Amino acid sequence: MASEIVVDKLVKRFGHATAVDAISFSVDQRETVGLLGPNGAGKTTTMRILAGLSPADGGTVQLAGLDARTQGREVRRLLGVVTQQDGLDVEISVRENLTVYGYLCGLSRQASATRADAVLTFFGLEGRANDEVDALSGGMKRRLAIARAWMTRPRIIILDEPSTGLDPHSRARVWENLAELKAGGVTVLMSTHYMEEAAVLCDRVAIMDRGRILALGPPRALIAEHAGRGAIEIRCDEAQRDAVRAALTAIAVPWREMGAVFSLPDEGADLGPVATLAGVQVHHRPAHLEDVFLRLTGKELVDD
Amino acid sequence: MTEFRLRSVAGVVERHRVATVRTWKVALTWFLIEPAFVLVAMGSGVGQLVVEIPGHGPYSHFVTPGIIIGMVMFHALFDSAWGVFNRIQQGAFETQLTAPVTVTELAAGEALWGGIRGVISTLAIGGLAILLGWFPLSALPVTLLVSFVVGVQFGVVGLCSASASPSMSALTLVFTVMATPLFFFSGSFFPLEVLPDWVEPLAWIAPLTPGVHLARGLAEHSLDLSHALCALYLVAFTLLLFPVAARMLRARLVK
Known part of the structure; x- marks a missing residue:
C-alpha cells in the first residue's frame, strides 16, 4: 500500500x-x-x-x-x-469556531455552515452549537478541536x-x-x-x-518482541519498599514503581532475593506497552 | 516564495466580523458610547472655556478630527495588540496557521481588520459629530479613507507589539508609553505650535500626528503641501513596517 x-x-x-x-x-x-x-x-x-x-x-x-x-x-x-x-x-461560539475555520480554509460561507452542522452532529455537539466555548467541558473542547480539523x-x-x-x-x-x-x-x-x-x-x-x-x-x-515473556509485579508493604528496591538493584533489572507496586519485565532473572522478603508478593502477568517502554529505555514512561 | 492570496486574508477578517457581530451590544459601547463621552466632554466642556483656537475656529470643531483619529488608533491597537496577544497565548493563531494560510496573510488580515475597525469607529463618532454640527458631512468620505489607513497603520504597530511582548504586563507598555502620549501630543487637543520649540519637531514625527493633521485639514477645507507630506509619511510608515510585523509574528509563531 x-x-x-x-x-x-x-x-x-x-x-x-x-x-x-x-x-x-x-x-x-x-x-x-x-x-x-x-x-x-x-x-x-x-x-x-x-x-x-x-x-x-x-x-x-x-x-x-x-x-x-x-x-x-x-x-x-x-x-x-x-x-x-x-x-x-x-470569543466566538462553538459553531462559529467551525464555520470561521471552514471559511478560512476556502469553503464558501454557505458550504462551511452546512458542513459545520454535519460535523457538530457527528461529534455529538449539536446541542451546544451556540454556547460559549468556555462553557464546554474539557472533553467537549477536545472534540470540538477534532471537529474543527x-x-x-x-x-x-x-x-x-x-x-x-x-x-x-x-x-x-x-x-x-x-x-x-x-x-x-x-x-x-x-x-x-x-x-x-x-x-x-x-x-x-x-x-x-x-x-x-x-x-x-x-x-x-x-x-x-520486547516483553514476550510477560511481566512481573511485586506488591509489598510501604515499609518494605526500600528493601525491595535494594534487592532489585542487586539483581540489576529495570523496574517502575507505582505506589507500592513494582513492575518489571520478565527476563528470567532469579527474583528469589525479593520473593523471600517478608510480606512481599510476586505475580506474573501478561506484558503491555508500558513494559516495552521500560525494557527499551530502562525508565518509566510518564515522567512528569 | 509562496504567493499571497487575498482569499486567505478575507478568511482572517471573517473571524473578526463574526466576533464583532456576536458581541454587537458591547461593540456599540466601544464604537459610540465611550468616544461620545470624550467628544462631548472636550467639545462641549472644554469648548465652553476655550472659545476659539486662532486660525481653526471653535474649539469643538478643532478637537473633533483629533478625537476621531485618536479613537481609530485605540480601536486598531485594541484588537491587534490585546486581541492578537490573547489569541497567540490561547493557541488560536496556531490553529489559523494549520489552515492553508501563510503568516503574511494572517498578519495582513489582522492589519486590514484594524483599518476596517477604524472606518466603523469614524462612521460612529464622525456621525455623532456631524449631528452636533462640529464636523462637516462633506469631509466624512475622505476622513473614512484616512481612518482606514491610520487603522491599518496602528494594526501593524499592534502586531509588532503583540509579537514582541513576552507577557501581558509588557504589552500594557504599548498603551501607557505609546498610545496615551500619542493621543495627547499629536495635535488632537491643542495645536502643536504651542509646544516648546524643541518638542514640536518630535511631535510632528510621532506616528499619530499625520493622521490628525490630515483629518483636520479635511474638516477645515484647507489642504496644503503639509497634508500631502503627512499622507506620504502615513503610507510609507505603514508599508515599511508591515514586513517587519509579519516577520516578528512569524518568529513568535513558527519555531
Whole structure:
C-alpha cells in the first residue's frame, strides 16, 4: 500500500538541544500510527514540523507525495491538525469556531455552515452549537478541536495527545470519534503518552525517547518482541519498599514503581532475593506497552 | 516564495466580523458610547472655556478630527495588540496557521481588520459629530479613507507589539508609553505650535500626528503641501513596517 506520510532523517534542534534526532518512519494510507513517549521525547516537535508549524533543520517530510518544506500550503489543504492546546477561539461560539475555520480554509460561507452542522452532529455537539466555548467541558473542547480539523474532510489527521487531561468517560468518547474517522478511511498520526490509547487506536506504534524512535511496529508485535515473556509485579508493604528496591538493584533489572507496586519485565532473572522478603508478593502477568517502554529505555514512561 | 492570496486574508477578517457581530451590544459601547463621552466632554466642556483656537475656529470643531483619529488608533491597537496577544497565548493563531494560510496573510488580515475597525469607529463618532454640527458631512468620505489607513497603520504597530511582548504586563507598555502620549501630543487637543520649540519637531514625527493633521485639514477645507507630506509619511510608515510585523509574528509563531 502507498505511503501517505514519509519522514526521512528528520532533525530539529533548539539551540544546542536536539529535539528530533534523525528519525525516519512512514505511515500507510488509512493507517493510524502513534508516537509514544514521555514529555521531551520529540513527539510534539515531530508533529509540528509535519503540520508546517515548525521548520525542520534536516531531513525531509512528504505528505501525500507533497514536500512539506516547499509545498506547505498544498500540504495543509490535505491535513487536519489538532494541536496540544485545543487552540479554540473563545470569543466566538462553538459553531462559529467551525464555520470561521471552514471559511478560512476556502469553503464558501454557505458550504462551511452546512458542513459545520454535519460535523457538530457527528461529534455529538449539536446541542451546544451556540454556547460559549468556555462553557464546554474539557472533553467537549477536545472534540470540538477534532471537529474543527475534520471540517475540510482531510486525507490526513495529525493529533497531538488527543485525550491528555480528560476523565475516562470523555476519553472514551474521543476514542469513539477517532475510531469512526479511522473507519472512514482517514490516515492518522497521533502522539500520546497513554499506553492504553496507543493500544486501542493505533495500528502501529513508534516508541520514542530523547528524539529517537527506539522501536516501531504493531502494539502486539512490540510486546511479543520486547516483553514476550510477560511481566512481573511485586506488591509489598510501604515499609518494605526500600528493601525491595535494594534487592532489585542487586539483581540489576529495570523496574517502575507505582505506589507500592513494582513492575518489571520478565527476563528470567532469579527474583528469589525479593520473593523471600517478608510480606512481599510476586505475580506474573501478561506484558503491555508500558513494559516495552521500560525494557527499551530502562525508565518509566510518564515522567512528569 | 509562496504567493499571497487575498482569499486567505478575507478568511482572517471573517473571524473578526463574526466576533464583532456576536458581541454587537458591547461593540456599540466601544464604537459610540465611550468616544461620545470624550467628544462631548472636550467639545462641549472644554469648548465652553476655550472659545476659539486662532486660525481653526471653535474649539469643538478643532478637537473633533483629533478625537476621531485618536479613537481609530485605540480601536486598531485594541484588537491587534490585546486581541492578537490573547489569541497567540490561547493557541488560536496556531490553529489559523494549520489552515492553508501563510503568516503574511494572517498578519495582513489582522492589519486590514484594524483599518476596517477604524472606518466603523469614524462612521460612529464622525456621525455623532456631524449631528452636533462640529464636523462637516462633506469631509466624512475622505476622513473614512484616512481612518482606514491610520487603522491599518496602528494594526501593524499592534502586531509588532503583540509579537514582541513576552507577557501581558509588557504589552500594557504599548498603551501607557505609546498610545496615551500619542493621543495627547499629536495635535488632537491643542495645536502643536504651542509646544516648546524643541518638542514640536518630535511631535510632528510621532506616528499619530499625520493622521490628525490630515483629518483636520479635511474638516477645515484647507489642504496644503503639509497634508500631502503627512499622507506620504502615513503610507510609507505603514508599508515599511508591515514586513517587519509579519516577520516578528512569524518568529513568535513558527519555531
